Amino acid sequence: MTITKNQNGSQLDMALEGRLDTATAPQLEAELKQSMDGVTELTLDFAGLEYLSSAGLRVLLSAQKVMNQQGSMVIKNVNETIMEIFDVTGFADILTIE
Amino acid sequence: MKKKNRRLAVVMVASIVALIVILSVIVAVTGYQQFTHVLERQYNDTAYEVAETALTYLNPDKLEGYLQSGQTDEEYDAILARLDELVVSSNCNFIYVAKIDETDYMTTTYIYDSVNPATGFDRYEFGYVSRDTDPKYVDDLKHILTTGGRAEKYLYSYTESGAHTTAGLAVQDSSGRVVAVIGVEKSMTVLYGARSTYVRWVATIAVTMVVLTLLVYLLWLNRKVIRPIAEITGEARRFANDGENPVTSLKATQNRYEIGVLASSILKMEAEIKRYIDNLTAVTAEKERIGAELDIATHIQSSMLPCIFPAFPDRPEVDIYASMTPAKEVGGDFYDFFMVDDTHLAIVMADVSGKGVPAALFMVIGKTLIKDHTTPGRDLGEVFMEVNKLLCEGNGEELFITAFEGVLDLKTGQFNFVNAGHEMPFIRRKGKYTPEKIRAGFVLAGMETTRYRMGSLQMEPGDAIFQYTDGVTEATNADNELYGMERLEAVLNQNADAAPDALLTAVKADIDAFVGDAPQFDDITMLCLEFKEMMR
Numbered sequence: 001m002t003i004t005k006n007q008n009g010s011q012l013d014m015a016l017e018g019r020l021d022t023a024t025a026p027q028l029e030a031e032l033k034q035s036m037d038g039v040t041e042l043t044l045d046f047a048g049l050e051y052l053s054s055a056g057l058r059v060l061l062s063a064q065k066v067m068n069q070q071g072s073m074v075i076k077n078v079n080e081t082i083m084e085i086f087d088v089t090g091f092a093d094i095l096t097i098e
Numbered sequence: 099m100k101k102k103n104r105r106l107a108v109v110m111v112a113s114i115v116a117l118i119v120i121l122s123v124i125v126a127v128t129g130y131q132q133f134t135h136v137l138e139r140q141y142n143d144t145a146y147e148v149a150e151t152a153l154t155y156l157n158p159d160k161l162e163g164y165l166q167s168g169q170t171d172e173e174y175d176a177i178l179a180r181l182d183e184l185v186v187s188s189n190c191n192f193i194y195v196a197k198i199d200e201t202d203y204m205t206t207t208y209i210y211d212s213v214n215p216a217t218g219f220d221r222y223e224f225g226y227v228s229r230d231t232d233p234k235y236v237d238d239l240k241h242i243l244t245t246g247g248r249a250e251k252y253l254y255s256y257t258e259s260g261a262h263t264t265a266g267l268a269v270q271d272s273s274g275r276v277v278a279v280i281g282v283e284k285s286m287t288v289l290y291g292a293r294s295t296y297v298r299w300v301a302t303i304a305v306t307m308v309v310l311t312l313l314v315y316l317l318w319l320n321r322k323v324i325r326p327i328a329e330i331t332g333e334a335r336r337f338a339n340d341g342e343n344p345v346t347s348l349k350a351t352q353n354r355y356e357i358g359v360l361a362s363s364i365l366k367m368e369a370e371i372k373r374y375i376d377n378l379t380a381v382t383a384e385k386e387r388i389g390a391e392l393d394i395a396t397h398i399q400s401s402m403l404p405c406i407f408p409a410f411p412d413r414p415e416v417d418i419y420a421s422m423t424p425a426k427e428v429g430g431d432f433y434d435f436f437m438v439d440d441t442h443l444a445i446v447m448a449d450v451s452g453k454g455v456p457a458a459l460f461m462v463i464g465k466t467l468i469k470d471h472t473t474p475g476r477d478l479g480e481v482f483m484e485v486n487k488l489l490c491e492g493n494g495e496e497l498f499i500t501a502f503e504g505v506l507d508l509k510t511g512q513f514n515f516v517n518a519g520h521e522m523p524f525i526r527r528k529g530k531y532t533p534e535k536i537r538a539g540f541v542l543a544g545m546e547t548t549r550y551r552m553g554s555l556q557m558e559p560g561d562a563i564f565q566y567t568d569g570v571t572e573a574t575n576a577d578n579e580l581y582g583m584e585r586l587e588a589v590l591n592q593n594a595d596a597a598p599d600a601l602l603t604a605v606k607a608d609i610d611a612f613v614g615d616a617p618q619f620d621d622i623t624m625l626c627l628e629f630k631e632m633m634r
Binding site for chain 2: 019021022023050051053054055057058061062065087088089090091093094
């Protein structure tokens, strides 16, 4: 998985490419942990994301919980397969998806 | 290794011998040349002194007169007698005075010629003319006659009669004109003997030096190089072979040269290697212990899932079968089924996010909580809300569980269910499996405030429910394709009439065929409940 980060003050954009699964979720978790301090607007771009597993969902949930405390988190460009996962798991209700 | 050390010594000794021999030869040759040069010079100087002395005896003004008249006088005889005395007393070979023809410097007319009787030669009488002057003397004669000085070069010759040197001086009359040359030839007989003595001495000293130097050098080499290196290589070989008991001291560490450093390094290295091996052994043992405990954990986990089939042999109303294939040693998936009371059968299918031991521990808590809270007559939405709250407490790892629970009333066929973010089940009605689109709540342990609502559907005898985890639909082949809902639905319907255990075996075989050799990262868990008849 490739993560492209773009930080602008308290604004953090992250574009994910590839598969977010058990093998790559720790990578995203580490990246987020490293850059989330002081961020009030977190945007995750899922345009290049092909697959999302429960390990990936866990990282998203953690990030959402942190952002609930310090600002807002938006996920954009979610494809149909992943949207289905969000719907089935109920994540669609707790995430802000554009 | 010992053999190589010896070779090293041979090379070192040979190079030293060669060096000393070359040095000796250079010293000897230089000394020989210097010795010869000094001695020749000495002899030549003596010859010149004799020539100077002889010159004072002469009366140069008369010489040309003698030659012109062809007559000598009494003074001539007296001078010749004195020269004869001089040639003997000065131990010279010849003293001669001669007129040189200045046209070609090759014709010599002798005026005086004194010969040392010891040489065995006869003198050239007055007026004797020689025309065979050695060409190599011509330049010197010319120099003497035109400048009135000494010969520029030393005149030496080495003939069979022995080595000799010649002094040549101009004879000038009272007006300063050069009228003749005087030559003195002195034998250098002592030179040979002295020189060979010198060479013998140099050779003797050189050989003695070589032998003494070699002895001292070999002793030193043996003590300071060969023996320490042999000790170090011996120890290194021993340690390399058994890797045990590193030594704590080597004599070679006292060596003042690099060998001492080498020895110290070997000691240090052995100790380090030993420590490393011990450490590695301990770590490996620890790893084996953890591995064994993980085996036990896997065993405990799998034994926590109901695995005795048929599960309810005295219940003709239902047939149930379930299986879990963990991807890692301990998985995060679990299933469960149990009788809530005499007429209600509960099934649970769940997937903990993440893998390994943390997921397995969380799974145990989740499974226990769900079973504990599923009490007769209780609303399933309430059950999940309660379980969710309990799971949210102290969930530092931020794991969560997707879970599906259903309770079948065996008397009525009513199937109540609750879904916390889990996959939708397949229901077989009239011999055909279709995915049942049911509302999903949020995952368990995600948000403390999540509300869950119970759903309900009616099952008729002959219907069945198939529930699974995402390990099934997200099994991946080598081309990164997912197994997917369509393939699952297809294989279910190909085996629509099969009993639960046969169905699960068929699905698993289909997944295996699809995946091939591609590695799997998720547990594959499935459950099938067939409602055969109403309870009477």
